[in-house]
Amino acid sequence: MARSVDAARPWTISRGHAWLLAAPLVFLAIFFLWPLARVVVRGFVDPALGLGNYARIFGDGPYLRVIWNTIETAAAVTAICLVVAYPVAYVMARARGAWLQIMAALIVIPLWTSVVIRSYAWMVVFQRRGVLNDLLLGLGLVDTPVRFLPGSIGVHVGMVHIMLPFMILPLVANMRGIDQTLLRAAEILGANPFNAFLRVFLPLSLPGINAGVALVFMTSLGFFITPALLGGPQHMMAAVLIEQQANVYLNWGLASALASTLLVVTLAIYLFYLRVTGGAAGTAIGR
Amino acid sequence: MAGGGILRIMLVGFAALVLGYLILPTFIVVPLSFSNQNYLSFPPPGWSTRWYEAMAGDLAWPQAAVNSFLIGVPTALLSVVLGTLAALAVKRGRLGWAAAASAVVVAPMLLPHVIMAIGLYPVMLDLGMLRGFLSVVVAHTVVAMPLVFITVCASLGSYGEALELAAMTCGAGPWATFRHVTFPMIRTGMLVGGVLAFATSFDELMLSLFLTGPGTRTLPRLIWEQLNMFLTPTIAAVATLIFAFSLLLLGAAAALQARGRAQPVLRHG
Amino acid sequence: MAEYSKQRGAGVVIEALAKRYGEVEALAPTDLTVQSGEFFSLIGPSGSGKSTLLGCIAGFVPPSAGRILVNGADIVAVPPYRRNIGMVFQNYSLFPHMSVAENIAFPLRMRKLPPGEIAGRVERILSVVRLPGMGDRAPSQLSGGQQQRVALARAAVYDPPLLLMDEPLGALDKNLREEMQYEIKQFHRAIGATVLYVTHDQEEAATMSDRIAILNHGRIEQAGEPRALYEQPRNAFVASFLGDANLFEVRRVDGAIADRIAVETSDGLRLVATHAPVTVARLVACIRPEAIRLGNDPERTGETNVIDGVVADVVHAAGSVRTRVSVGDRLVTVRAATQRNVTGWRVGEAVRMAWHPRDTLLIPKE
Ligand SMILES: Nc1ncnc2c1ncn2[C@@H]1O[C@H](COP(=O)(O)OP(=O)(O)O)[C@@H](O)[C@H]1O
Ligand SMILES: [Mg+2]
Numbered sequence: 001m002a003r004s005v006d007a008a009r010p011w012t013i014s015r016g017h018a019w020l021l022a023a024p025l026v027f028l029a030i031f032f033l034w035p036l037a038r039v040v041v042r043g044f045v046d047p048a049l050g051l052g053n054y055a056r057i058f059g060d061g062p063y064l065r066v067i068w069n070t071i072e073t074a075a076a077v078t079a080i081c082l083v084v085a086y087p088v089a090y091v092m093a094r095a096r097g098a099w100l101q102i103m104a105a106l107i108v109i110p111l112w113t114s115v116v117i118r119s120y121a122w123m124v125v126f127q128r129r130g131v132l133n134d135l136l137l138g139l140g141l142v143d144t145p146v147r148f149l150p151g152s153i154g155v156h157v158g159m160v161h162i163m164l165p166f167m168i169l170p171l172v173a174n175m176r177g178i179d180q181t182l183l184r185a186a187e188i189l190g191a192n193p194f195n196a197f198l199r200v201f202l203p204l205s206l207p208g209i210n211a212g213v214a215l216v217f218m219t220s221l222g223f224f225i226t227p228a229l230l231g232g233p234q235h236m237m238a239a240v241l242i243e244q245q246a247n248v249y250l251n252w253g254l255a256s257a258l259a260s261t262l263l264v265v266t267l268a269i270y271l272f273y274l275r276v277t278g279g280a281a282g283t284a285i286g287r
Numbered sequence: 288m289a290g291g292g293i294l295r296i297m298l299v300g301f302a303a304l305v306l307g308y309l310i311l312p313t314f315i316v317v318p319l320s321f322s323n324q325n326y327l328s329f330p331p332p333g334w335s336t337r338w339y340e341a342m343a344g345d346l347a348w349p350q351a352a353v354n355s356f357l358i359g360v361p362t363a364l365l366s367v368v369l370g371t372l373a374a375l376a377v378k379r380g381r382l383g384w385a386a387a388a389s390a391v392v393v394a395p396m397l398l399p400h401v402i403m404a405i406g407l408y409p410v411m412l413d414l415g416m417l418r419g420f421l422s423v424v425v426a427h428t429v430v431a432m433p434l435v436f437i438t439v440c441a442s443l444g445s446y447g448e449a450l451e452l453a454a455m456t457c458g459a460g461p462w463a464t465f466r467h468v469t470f471p472m473i474r475t476g477m478l479v480g481g482v483l484a485f486a487t488s489f490d491e492l493m494l495s496l497f498l499t500g501p502g503t504r505t506l507p508r509l510i511w512e513q514l515n516m517f518l519t520p521t522i523a524a525v526a527t528l529i530f531a532f533s534l535l536l537l538g539a540a541a542a543l544q545a546r547g548r549a550q551p552v553l554r555h556g
Numbered sequence: 557m558a559e560y561s562k563q564r565g566a567g568v569v570i571e572a573l574a575k576r577y578g579e580v581e582a583l584a585p586t587d588l589t590v591q592s593g594e595f596f597s598l599i600g601p602s603g604s605g606k607s608t609l610l611g612c613i614a615g616f617v618p619p620s621a622g623r624i625l626v627n628g629a630d631i632v633a634v635p636p637y638r639r640n641i642g643m644v645f646q647n648y649s650l651f652p653h654m655s656v657a658e659n660i661a662f663p664l665r666m667r668k669l670p671p672g673e674i675a676g677r678v679e680r681i682l683s684v685v686r687l688p689g690m691g692d693r694a695p696s697q698l699s700g701g702q703q704q705r706v707a708l709a710r711a712a713v714y715d716p717p718l719l720l721m722d723e724p725l726g727a728l729d730k731n732l733r734e735e736m737q738y739e740i741k742q743f744h745r746a747i748g749a750t751v752l753y754v755t756h757d758q759e760e761a762a763t764m765s766d767r768i769a770i771l772n773h774g775r776i777e778q779a780g781e782p783r784a785l786y787e788q789p790r791n792a793f794v795a796s797f798l799g800d801a802n803l804f805e806v807r808r809v810d811g812a813i814a815d816r817i818a819v820e821t822s823d824g825l826r827l828v829a830t831h832a833p834v835t836v837a838r839l840v841a842c843i844r845p846e847a848i849r850l851g852n853d854p855e856r857t858g859e860t861n862v863i864d865g866v867v868a869d870v871v872h873a874a875g876s877v878r879t880r881v882s883v884g885d886r887l888v889t890v891r892a893a894t895q896r897n898v899t900g901w902r903v904g905e906a907v908r909m910a911w912h913p914r915d916t917l918l919i920p921k922e
Contacts, residue, residue, distance in 0.1 A: 010618035017380025024373040035406025091302040106306040117526040121312030222399020239401040453649040455636040457663035
């Protein structure tokens with residue numbers, strides 16, 4: 001019988017498991033953590049050591065406006081998603097059989113459609129001679145085509161379209177777990193349906209709301225394709241600015257400082273997200 | 288209750304509207320690709336397949352599609368290996384820092400890709416990998432691995448550790464336990480995770496924008512470049528093909544998952 | 557594998573075995589000896605450390621201290637797959653992707669037996685567990701009882717000298733459970749392995765086991781033959797866990813005359829016993845429900861313990877009558893075999909309970 005050298009030490013099942021993490025963690029250390037660290041450092045040293053980049057960002061100017069615009073847009077998109085997704089999730093959580101399948105398909109199919117292509121579709125809708133203008137002209141609501149692009153309407157519509165599934169799915173997952181008998185019990189105890197909803201269902205769905213809100217807000221902060229195609233210079237968001245600074249102006253120091261700022265904000269929300277999903281990272285996104 | 292009925296109809300109507308909004312872009316892109324006009328009017332005044340012909344005539348498209356596969360397939364494989372390893376360690380190893388480890392593994396999926404892109408660019412430059420296939424594969428794996436991790440974690444969570452302990456008492460060592468018990472149980476999760484990882488790579492733009500060169504240009508990058516230059520229905524034709532392919536992938540993933548569920552899995556094993 | 561051979565049951569000696577999870581002492585330092593071929597049960601309330609003890613022996617739970625000797629060799633450092641111990645889990649833990657026959661063949665395959673021999677052994681054990689011809693079924697196509705029999709076959713097909721079972725019948729309903737108890741017992745006789753059996757059902761343990769150990773808060777309170785535990789419980793916990801017991805806290809020992817010891821309980825009752833532990837300060841008196849006789853004849857003789865009360869309720873269960881009598885503000889349970897021609901007591905009726913002094917067990921409270 002094979003014995004370990006140290007016979008007194010009890011055999012443990014988890015002895016080998018830590019080693020399984022070696023490869024993924026080394027990989028992430030080199031290709032994820034190390035690049036992030038370089039971004040943060042570069043923000044302070046390129047082109048010169050110091051806080052120059054941050055002074056440019058937070059000094060009054062266009063960069064700060066982009067950051068505020070990013071946060072504002074992300075917040076607005078999150079709020080719209082929540083308001084729109086909640087009733088849909090409510091209906092879906094009670095749907096059964098074929099209806100549930102159809103609803104799930106209609107939510108998952110866009111999720112599998114390329115983001116670039118979906119933004120392209122919105123360009124077709126919102127452009128000068130696009131679907132929306134045709135409709136408005138046809139209905140006689142306007143006399144000349146409205147100029148939607150570039151602008152904030154397209155950005156919001158496009159971003160909400162992309163983020164909506166990420167709000168609906170955690171909400172549905174949460175709502176399906178809510179015991180309907182609780183609602184009925186509340187109604188029997190004399191609460192009218194509205195009160196029963198407000199005092200029983202809504203608080204119980206809070207974990208789903210938290211998960212969805214954190215997820216959507218965090219992802220919205222980093223949006224690139226939609227604002228780049230539909231927003232233009234008037235409605236610029238952080239990722240677009242960073243890409244432009246690095247790729248077009250070769251201003252890597254400033255890009256890194258902007259990216260670090262974005263990183264800090266997203267990380268804070270990520271930590272919140274981990275808390276509300278009970279540390280089980282990503283469970284709410286399981287498709 | 289009449290009020291409840293009206294509220295219900297309103298709710299369902301609203302949900303239908305929202306779902307219509309979600310599917311709308313598809314209903315614009317697909318007809319547009321069969322337009323006979325060279326501007327983007329909708330609905331198209333007439334039908335033709337000229338944009339598909341135009342696409343086929345431009346060698347850049349098939350080249351980009353091939354590149355996307357050459358990047359997507361290795362990304363999926365690497366993601367499956369690394370993501371499964373991480374999931375096994377986190378779900379089955381009794382590590383005190385399992386939550387921290389999974390937070391690190393999942394983070395790349397949720398952080399803005401632009402941060403990773405400008406971080407990876409100089410790293411790849413230093414490693415001499417820039418603009419090669421390997422650099423994009425590695426970068427895509429960083430953001431695609433979390434999907435495998437999540438699906439495999441879910442598979443591992445769907446049955447109890449007792450099954451593996453049972454195998455061990457039967458005399459199966461760690462490797463035999465994995466091969467005969469764990470792997471058959473999580474195979475579906477690994478496959479679905481792999482499909483998701485491929486889909487992520489296939490749709491990824493930001494990292495490709497920084498890390499690919501003319502020889503490794505992917506489909507999203509080519510579409511992106513074209514979008515910034517001229518809006519022709521060629522893109523709609525490409526988009527329609529990509530959409531059809533995505534549906535195929537989605538169908539494959541759904542079928543895999545359905546088969547996984549049909550498997551006799553003990554609820555509380 | 558070299559260990560593979562037909563062995564009789566293994567002797568198990570556990571020395572100062574302990575397991576802590578941080579602050580929680582799942583298992584206090586424990587000593588236990590199980591004889592070769594014995595059917596030994598561990599019982600105790602949920603969380604008392606039964607699974608922890610079994611897990612240490614199986615190898616899933618690394619003990620914090622102590623030794624586990626199987627046939628004299630310490631196995632603590634041996635991985636579970638080399639311990640050659642059979643284990644049956646509460647939820648069967650059959651491999652869902654393998655057929656019944658593949659499940660049972662699995663341990664034999666791991667031992668690299670020739671395919672022909674594997675097939676023969678699987679056939680044989682399938683008939684022992686009364687599932688002949690079911691080898692091609694998927695586990696999910698079987699009933700709970702059948703799945704449990706497959707689990708039993710899988711754990712025993714390689715003739716392990718020690719078989720561990722952790723609440724194997726916990727998921728079955730009562731009728732099936734009783735049938736399976738009998739079958740497991742038969743099976744034990746057939747294979748001759750030592751069996752360590754965990755259950756929280758004291759009746760199950762009493763009917764099946766040669767000996768029982770009662771665990772509470774990670775400690776073995778008492779170990780011994782079922783009858784000895786019932787008749788001579790070491791403390792109030794054992795008395796109340798194994799069978800029904802009427803427990804009275806003893807306030808004062810009044811003194812002993814010959815072999816009669818008189819005590820006064822905290823509810824003011826005077827009881828007489830024959831034995832009392834000498835050194836223990838806090839005692840309880842334990843009277844088993846079937847030791848008490850009910851009557852309304854105040855002149856009955858021969859019984860030194862007499863308490864009057866009022867019938868509070870009467871329950872007829874299979875073969876016996878359970879009467880609860882209220883005395884002051886507590887209830888005393890009395891059980892008697894159902895007799896024909898004897899109508900039970902009516903609720904509210906005054907009644908006298910009497911029992912022999914030797915049925916008053918004076919035992920330590922802790
Ligand atoms: N993995 C663990 N981590 C922490 N505490 C545990 C663990 N396993 C068991 N315990 C604790 O050890 C005690 C004994 O548990 P267990 O042996 O499972 O009891 P039983 O099988 O008798 O119900 C319980 O208090 C339980 O909460
Ligand atoms: Mg237990």
